[in-house]
Amino acid sequence: MILVRPFISRFAIAEASALSDYLGMKRFGLVGVLPLTLSVAILEAEPVPNTDRIGTPKGDITVYVINHATFALGWSNLTIYVDPVGPQERFGALPRPDLVLITDTHSDHFSPDTLKFVLTDQTRLVVPPAVAAQLAEPLRERTTVMTNGQVETVLNIKIEAVPAYNITPARLRYHSKGRGNGYVLTLGGTRVYISGDTEDIPEMRSLKDIDIAFVCMNLPYTMTVEQAADAVRAFRPKIVYPYHYRGSDLQKFKTLVGEDPSIEVRLRDWYRQ
Ligand SMILES: [Zn+2]
Numbered sequence: 546m547i548l549v550r551p552f553i554s555r556f557a558i559a560e561a562s563a564l565s566d567y568l569g570m571k572r573f574g575l576v577g578v579l580p581l582t583l584s585v586a587i588l589e590a591e592p593v594p595n596t597d598r599i600g601t602p603k604g605d606i607t608v609y610v611i612n613h614a615t616f617a618l619g620w621s622n623l624t625i626y627v628d629p630v631g632p633q634e635r636f637g638a639l640p641r642p643d644l645v646l647i648t649d650t651h652s653d654h655f656s657p658d659t660l661k662f663v664l665t666d667q668t669r670l671v672v673p674p675a676v677a678a679q680l681a682e683p684l685r686e687r688t689t690v691m692t693n694g695q696v697e698t699v700l701n702i703k704i705e706a707v708p709a710y711n712i713t714p715a716r717l718r719y720h721s722k723g724r725g726n727g728y729v730l731t732l733g734g735t736r737v738y739i740s741g742d743t744e745d746i747p748e749m750r751s752l753k754d755i756d757i758a759f760v761c762m763n764l765p766y767t768m769t770v771e772q773a774a775d776a777v778r779a780f781r782p783k784i785v786y787p788y789h790y791r792g793s794d795l796q797k798f799k800t801l802v803g804e805d806p807s808i809e810v811r812l813r814d815w816y817r818q
Contacts, residue, residue: 550590551553551788557594565573569660578674580702582652584663591772595609595610595611595813595814595817596608596609596610597610597811597813599735599757599784601732601733601734601735601756602733602734603733603734603735604620604621604733605619605733606618606619606620606732606737606757607619607620608734608757608786609639609758610786610788610814610815611629611631611635611815612630612631612635612812612815612816612817613632613634613788613789613791613815613816614627614628614648614653614654614664614742614761614788614789615627615628615629615630615631615635615651616628616788617629617642618639618640618730618737618758619640619734620702620732620733621732621733623643623644623700623702624640624641624642624643624644625642625643625644625645625646625702625730626642626644626646626663626730627645627646627648627739627759628647628648628649628653628654628655628802629642629645629647629656629659629660629663630652630653630654630656630659631656631659631661632659633651633662633663636662636663636746641663641664641665641668642663642664642665642668643667643668643669643700644668644669644670644671644699644700644702644772645660645663645669645670645671646667646670646671646672646704647670647671647672647673647676648673648725648726648727648728648740648741648742649673649675649676649709649720649724649725649726649741649742650675650676650725650738651742652710653671653789653812654725654741654742655679657679657680657681658702660681664684667687668687669687669688669689669699669700670684670687670688670689671688671689671691671697671699671704671706671728672688672689672690672691672726673690673691673692673706673724673725673726674690674692675724675725677690677705679689689704690707691704691706691781692723692726693706693707693708693722693723693724693726694706694708697753698703702730702731702732703730703731703733703785704728704729704730705728705729705731706726706727706728707726707727707728707729707738707748707749707752708722708723708726708727708743708748709725709726709727709740709741709742709743709746710722710723710724710725710744711743711744711767712744712745712746712757713744713768715765716744716765716766716767718743719742719765719767720743720766720767720796725741725742725743726741727739727740727741727743727749728741729752729755734755735756735757736754736755736757737755737756737757738752738755738757738758738759738760738780738782739759740758740759740760740761740789741761742761742766743761743767743787744767744768744772745768745772745773745775745776745779748781749776749779749780750780751779751780752778752780752782753780755780755782755783755786756779756782756783756784757782757783757786758777758780758782758784758785758786759786759788760773760776760777760785760786760788761773761787761788761790761802762787762789762790762793762798763789763790763791763792764792764793767789769793770787770793770794770797770798770801771801773787773798774798774801774802775801777802777808778801778802778803778806778808781793781806781807782808782809783808784808784809784811785808785810785811786811786813787810787812788815789815791816794802795812798810799812
């Protein structure tokens with residue numbers, strides 16, 4: 546998938562250019578400027594890549610953007626799914642998971658139906674207690690139940706469960722403190738933060754040494770782009786992916802994060818399906 550995608554992408558670009566050239570010549574003779582204009586317009590309409598490779602001193606981390614809160618990470622010989630929900634087609638091109646992290650009980654994070662087809666017999670799970678209570682019995686023996694603040698090592702990956710909750714009075718009903726987990730994973734020295742559903746809580750602002758962050762932002766369930774950008778500027782990840790952002794103004798988020806803190810904002814299309 547990773548190897549094929551750039552080829553498809555280049556092919557699509559070449560095809561778009563050829564089409565625009567053809568249209569330009571057909572309508573306007575050999576006017577040179579218009580085909581270029583059309584070509585740019587078509588390129589901009591192309592979906593952004595949904596697979597990233599991030600180099601680290603100990604090998605690449607692959608990020609597979611799937612949908613909303615659902616994504617996967619490839620690291621070493623391991624595949625980690627985060628909040629796998631949705632139909633089987635979403636996962637068809639991916640390796641099966643060695644590890645599944647679940648952040649919360651809500652249906653955009655936890656789907657017993659999806660787990661039935663994504664898990665192998667060996668897949669390990671990491672979940673908060675509220676999710677563990679709803680897991681099928683056979684899964685529980687390979688599940689590590691983690692509460693906020695707990696640190697465990699699973700498959701040689703250090704996993705810290707961090708808080709994720711609402712603090713705005715009108716939103717307290719969505720995510721109470723202690724029910725859900727965010728996670729910080731250490732992948733060969735690279736620290737990856739997964740926010741779960743949360744606002745800009747003090748525990749997020751005080752995170753240290755985060756290399757890659759996945760930060761939610763959407764109303765009414767989590768937080769505004771202003772809150773998210775402010776928190777990101779406080780803990781300064783090297784790379785931040787807005788995710789779980791349905792309906793939010795990502796350009797505004799990127800502008801608010803700004804250039805000066807050396808934070809790379811990676812905007813990807815998390816709603817293409
Ligand atoms: Zn959610």
